[in-house]
Amino acid sequence: MKKIMIRVLLALLVLVVAYLAFNQVDARPIRSSLGEPPAPAADAFNKANGFYRLWTLTEPRDVDIETDAAILPYRRLFDPAFDNDRYIREFNQTWATHKKNYHASKELAPVFAALRFGGNWSSALNQYREQLTKAREEYGFMLARYEKLIDSDMFSDFSLVRADTPIPNLLAWLHTAKLSIALDIMAAQNGNAPEAAAHLLRHLRFAAKASANSRLLIANLVAKAVARLSIGALNDIMNQKDCPPQVFQLVYEQTNRPLASDEFGSRLSLLCEMSLPSDLDFSKESWYSRMKYKFLYQKNRTRNARIRFMEGVIRREQTPPFQWRDEPLAWKPLRTGIFWRLQNPVGKILLDVANSTNFIGVIYKSYQLKTFYDMAHIAADLHRGYDPARTIQAQLSDLPSYRELLDPCSGKPYVWNEAKQKLYSIGIDRRDNQGETKDYQDWQDSDYALPVILYVK
Numbered sequence: 001m002k003k004i005m006i007r008v009l010l011a012l013l014v015l016v017v018a019y020l021a022f023n024q025v026d027a028r029p030i031r032s033s034l035g036e037p038p039a040p041a042a043d044a045f046n047k048a049n050g051f052y053r054l055w056t057l058t059e060p061r062d063v064d065i066e067t068d069a070a071i072l073p074y075r076r077l078f079d080p081a082f083d084n085d086r087y088i089r090e091f092n093q094t095w096a097t098h099k100k101n102y103h104a105s106k107e108l109a110p111v112f113a114a115l116r117f118g119g120n121w122s123s124a125l126n127q128y129r130e131q132l133t134k135a136r137e138e139y140g141f142m143l144a145r146y147e148k149l150i151d152s153d154m155f156s157d158f159s160l161v162r163a164d165t166p167i168p169n170l171l172a173w174l175h176t177a178k179l180s181i182a183l184d185i186m187a188a189q190n191g192n193a194p195e196a197a198a199h200l201l202r203h204l205r206f207a208a209k210a211s212a213n214s215r216l217l218i219a220n221l222v223a224k225a226v227a228r229l230s231i232g233a234l235n236d237i238m239n240q241k242d243c244p245p246q247v248f249q250l251v252y253e254q255t256n257r258p259l260a261s262d263e264f265g266s267r268l269s270l271l272c273e274m275s276l277p278s279d280l281d282f283s284k285e286s287w288y289s290r291m292k293y294k295f296l297y298q299k300n301r302t303r304n305a306r307i308r309f310m311e312g313v314i315r316r317e318q319t320p321p322f323q324w325r326d327e328p329l330a331w332k333p334l335r336t337g338i339f340w341r342l343q344n345p346v347g348k349i350l351l352d353v354a355n356s357t358n359f360i361g362v363i364y365k366s367y368q369l370k371t372f373y374d375m376a377h378i379a380a381d382l383h384r385g386y387d388p389a390r391t392i393q394a395q396l397s398d399l400p401s402y403r404e405l406l407d408p409c410s411g412k413p414y415v416w417n418e419a420k421q422k423l424y425s426i427g428i429d430r431r432d433n434q435g436e437t438k439d440y441q442d443w444q445d446s447d448y449a450l451p452v453i454l455y456v457k
Contacts, residue, residue: 020295023343027301034311037215037271040158045079047071050152050210053145054219055168057176061141066148077166078158091166107131112178115229118437118451121236125185132186135179143183146176150206157215161272170222177203177226181233188237197237197247201254203230211369212262220269221362224369227264231372238383239453248384255377258405264370265317266362274310278303278347292346302347305334306355313359317366321428322411328363328428328443331355364428364443367408371425371448374405375414379423379452388456392416396423409448417449424449 044051047068055074056065063070076082077091111131114124125132136143159165181203188196207227214220234251237243262268278299312329321328334340334348381401382392393416396402407414407425414423417435424435425448438446 023296023298023345026298027304029300030304030307032274032307032311034271034274034314037161037268037275040215041154041156043154044156044158045075046154048152048154049158050149050155050206051157053149053152054155054173054210057142057145057149058169058172065145078160084160088160088164088166092164108135108175108179111135111182112175115178115182115232117228117232118449120239121185121233122189122240125182126189128182129186132179132182136183139176139179142172142176143180146180150202152206155206155210155213157210157213157219159215159219159272161215161275161277163276165216167216167218170219174222174225177207178229181229185233185236188240188243193237193240193242193244193247194250197234197250200230200234200237201250203227204234204255208259208263211264211266212260212268214269215272217266217269217273217362220266221365224264224365227369228365228372231369231376235376235379235450235452238379239451241455243383245384248380252377252380252384252401255373255380259370259373261318264373265366267314267318270310270314270317270359270362274307274314278306296344297346297350298344299347301344302351305347305351309355310359313363317363320408320411321367321430322407322409324430328360330360360443367425367428368448370408371414372450374407375423375425375448375450378402378405378414379450382452383454386454386456388454392418392454420449421451421453422449423452 043049047066052071052074053065056063056070059065059070065071073087073091076087077084108131111125111128114128115121159167181200184196184200184203187193187199204227207223207230210223211220211227214223237247238251309329309331316324316329331352333352335352340348378396378399378401381399382395385395387395396413396416402413405414406412409428409430410426414425415432415435416423420435422435426432427443427447429444429446431445433445433447435447435449436445437449438444
């Protein structure tokens with residue numbers, strides 16, 4: 001009996017050793033057919049780079065953010081002339097303190113909540129005029145810095161392609177942009193609509209530039225959010241009964257050039273995301289976790305699977321949705337079947353958790369920005385020549401802008417819903433939902449809709 005038990009234990013030991021040995025045989029690394037992400041611009045570390053202004057947006061009020069002393073701590077994180085590992089380690093240890101330099105007032109939360117597509121922003125913000133006036137004074141120094149940011153001739157994200165690369169305070173960027181946009185709407189209500197529209201167009205141009213030149217995916221998404229908000233505010237101003245005709249002309253002229261694919265898309269940041277190293281730091285984990293990583297994680301096989309998936313995401317985003325042959329690319333779970341644990345189980349778990357449907361949301365937001373931009377241009381064209389004696393659909397059909405700017409999701413002209421007074425794209429699900437819009441996390445049965453309210457002048 002004892003001999004049988006010993007043989008069984010030896011057999012189990014052999015199986016365990018064989019299993020662990022099998023998982024030491026990694027795949028050969030592959031190179032993406034899309035190449036590596038391009039390096040930052042040659043003069044990226046020049047003081048004039050707007051990326052420094054993004055980083056220093058939350059510096060204390062009394063700091064002159066244009067000085068060498070102000071930007072040096074951030075340059076040392078990324079410029080290869082410095083010991084990046086050391087400074088990144090030190091920065092990440094104090095990041096919580098850095099974040100405390102900015103506190104968004106809780107009083108502004110309902111103001112920001114009012115900036116939602118589909119509603120009348122001007123009317124919704126009327127009740128918050130006192131809070132906006134107070135916030136303009138309280139955050140005046142950040143608004144002044146934000147003006148310099150959006151006026152930057154150059155914006156080149158020089159973030160390193162590594163998992164621990166520091167990230168600027170993007171929430172401060174988004175909140176400052178929202179405050180500035182809300183103030184523009186209030187200015188338009190006070191009789192300064194042309195000046196407010198011109199300022200919002202500056203917002204939009206900078207956001208498109210930042211979107212195209214962001215290596216960080218989250219920064220790219222914030223840039224696109226700012227661009228969408230700028231378009232929403234411009235559209236809201238055009239939808240007011242007392243909007244001056246010169247606003248329609250200004251918006252029409254300055255949106256006459258369609259957004260380039262890099263300006264509404266995420267190619268650069270997705271390439272950087274794809275190129276992240278697959279090495280994991282388990283040094284602070286338990287002994288059990290370190291052993292799992294050492295024996296049951298295959299770095300190359302994990303990275304290869306991610307490269308193949310990200311290539312599909314990038315190609316899908318670069319292709320107009322009406323040309324897609326199937327649904328937006330979704331991650332196919334690797335933890336399926338009874339034998340999934342046989343090879344690279346830790347890598348499969350990490351891949352499944354990281355990829356899920358997150359990148360469908362990225363594609364959704366890219367085409368949301370593209371369609372809103374196109375439709376705002378068409379709406380400005382419609383506003384400037386509106387004839388109440390004719391149907392809106394007939395007037396749209398006569399506009400070159402409407403005939404030439406086709407919905408990338410259908411390959412056909414944008415749809416006009418007379419009952420809801422909306423111009424809309426059918427969305428990346430490529431099904432017409434009559435202009436109904438949902439959250440990007442529920443992209444199915446969701447269109448991209450822009451309200452267009454016309455008045456007899």
